Amino acid sequence: MPDRDDELTLSRKVKLKRLTDNGIDPYPPRYTRTSPISDAIENFESIDSPDCTSQNEQSVSLSGRIMSIRSMGKASFLDIRDASGTIQTLMRQNVLEQSYETLKDIDIGDFIGVTGTVMRTRTGQITVDTKEFVVLSKGLRPLPEKWHGLRDVEIRYRQRYLDLIANPQVKDTFVQRGKIIKGIRDFFDDRGFIEVDTPIMVPVAAGAHARPFITHHNALDQQLYLRIATELYLKRLIVGGFDKVYELGRVFRNEGIDQDHNPEFTLLESYEAYADYFSVMTMVEEMVSKIATDIFGSAKIPFDGHIIDFSPPWAKLDLREELLARSGIDIDEYPDDHSLTQVARNKGLDVGPLESRGRLIDKLLSTYVEPNLIQPTFLLDYPEDMSPLAKAKKDQPGYVERFEAFAAGMEIANSYTELNDPVVQRERFESQEKIRDIYEDDEVDRKDEDFLTSIEYGMPPTGGLGMGIDRLVMLLTGQASIRDILLFPQMRSINEQQNSEDLE
RNA sequence: GGCCCGCUAGCUCAAUUGGCAGAGCAACUGACUCUUAAUCAGUAGGUUCUCGGUUCGAUCCCGAGGCGGGUCACCA
Structure with missing residues (x-):
């Protein structure tokens, strides 16, 4: 990845500096959450009924990566995601007061911790009504697009973390x-x-x-x-x-x-x-x-x-019989490499000048038998x-x-x-x-x-x-x-110096 | 290794016969206290993978190379 400071990372670095200038540690050493997000949602759903609203006042602290931000001026909705799930959080200026200003320096992709009560919005969405929040980790690079995701297979394999996000x-x-x-x-x-x-x-x-x-x-x-x-x-x-x-x-x-x-x-x-x-x-x-x-x-x-x-x-199939049935070749009639090479060539197989009998049989199997074993x-x-x-x-x-x-x-x-x-x-x-x-x-x-x-x-x-x-x-x-199904499949290295050396 | 296809803004994708390289998201500025692909107005953002060639002019055509995908070969 090129390390040039393009506009997008530059803007995040400016925000990072503003955070530290305001006395906020953008990379605090730890955060204590009350539970994973999914537990908080399940817990809320289990007590979410009109007759026990007092229970809903119990405060939770949740943490995760910001996946989207919908800001309406003096109120903002942020979706945060941890390994267990995603929850919407509501940030309101009248609740957060001066710390609401910190939201200006928060981007999609940053990690935050939020403390507040769980509630439902008017549209029924389970939401943390945030009383306070802290920055847990500031990201310097923008995430892939939220709607189409990451499609470039090369980037998906080389930067699997982006694929996973x-x-x-x-x-x-x-x-x-x-x-x-x-x-x-x-x-x-x-x-x-x-x-x-x-x-x-x-x-x-x-x-x-x-x-x-x-x-x-x-x-x-x-x-x-x-x-x-x-x-x-x-x-x-x-x-x-x-x-x-x-x-x-x-x-x-x-x-x-x-x-x-x-x-x-x-x-x-x-x-x-x-x-x-x-x-x-x-x-x-x-x-x-x-x-x-x-x-x-x-x-x-x-x-x-x-x-x-x-x-x-x-199913259990006899190798020799199955090969005979699929290819018409009875390997017992060709006990040496020369005769087997001949009959395999007659069948149109690409056989080198010098292949052992075992290798030839292997080739016959992978041509005539194996593809049919569904x-x-x-x-x-x-x-x-x-x-x-x-x-x-x-x-x-x-x-x-x-x-x-x-x-x-x-x-x-x-x-x-x-x-x-x-x-x-x-x-x-x-x-x-x-x-x-x-x-x-x-x-x-x-x-x-x-x-x-x-x-x-x-x-x-x-x-x-x-x-x-x-x-x-x-x-x-x-x-x-x-x-x-491999997290990091083997890929050719991208090394510009190496490439230019190869050209010499 | 052979053949085919792809590579354009951070991401997802356009671009007429070869004629000023565009959109959405993301970013920036402004408005907005129940949104959820938020909305509205504006701004900025490009080595079109690289190098070379053809041409008045190349994202587009040609050659070489890089990386990836598919396929065949190789290989369990």
Whole structure:
């Protein structure tokens, strides 16, 4: 934001100076209000009847930001807003006397505290009949327009505080987000899970297919990465004897930004010993439907023109069969990357010269299957090629016990019966490293030697879950863009010096 | 990264074929003691995102760049 003193901020600075010149502290350290605004309104409504007018004489002190001013000379109405609500205040010259003059130095956007009695105006509006008021904070910049609000999406994201002030429904979405996250915590806590915090800065960025952010620790003189998943640390805790753990944490993936990708996002992961992907499936259904019902009053949630019904049980589809039905391709008939590349190209897919079988299947799924999964659906039994951390299916070579959950065409959860055979796990890591080399794909999962050591001590059979919380919040709150459920989505910096340097 | 769209007063938006850049809100001055998008009268406010080009003349046309949005690619 340019700091030039335009006319509007200048006028506010003049008023600020006048306030201090008159001995008024425009930024007093504290203010004691008798209640939030909503409580005062409710309290008044509960006693507001003609036969107990004496109660109405009880004085209240309320505080908030001035949202509008309607001045009629010797009387003015100011609407003030706090987090709980908005109330009108009436300022009258004959009541306030000389302090009425201070109103001249008050602007929309300033914070004030008012003391007076609650009453109704002739038009029935609940109003504080102000006996005295104090300035709590003088604003130097004008607020966005009161009627149209703030529409410029760039400013809404870059200066979210303005968005929150000007567009109250935006705040509701973030309140709901908080409730959803609390609902998840309650759900796991009630089931005996322990919430843990594992490292964000890690020596090996493993546990998912993604490129990491790189950083450096000076004292250790060591390259570190920002985690791309919490998986391998949580499984170490299963080895260590936590039978039920979860982490609700931020992970970081160095990739593109669009409506459902932000470089940092909130990931829920849980691991439960002696569970498998079937029991995790049941848990996911129960959790999401419970949260939807608890917070939104129904398991049926409108999203993007659909009504998504999260009531269990969700549809369960076999991955191979579903892909065959949607695309006509039976992946079992194409056991290597060359043949699968050929058939995918024949279908008109944009396939690079060198793509691994796992990546090709992923591409087929996102083209033919995932967009059609509008109602909550589990896709079951993934090929081993794209699941290095999942346990093989006993009776189905080449497949693992894994599901992903989809709704509105978006992936919302990923789960498997965890691979706990250290020898097989080592082989899987090695083959991933080979894939990384052969296909020059630096997103392929990395080998974590310390994790291998841990499971060599023995890890019990375990069911694991990963769930993208931002996408879940999008679905439940009806927001089509991840930027509308992240308070501060990642944006390119505006730095004029930087830009001019780039030009050189 | 490709393609498409947008960027005009603090905010929301106009501007004819390329011909003096406007309105509402906000601000300022004045009137007004029950208004509520208060009202009424007046005033002020612009690097039209930036740089360059075409032209007598550019918000408008052309080129390069910046930022954002959409979309495809990439990516869970």
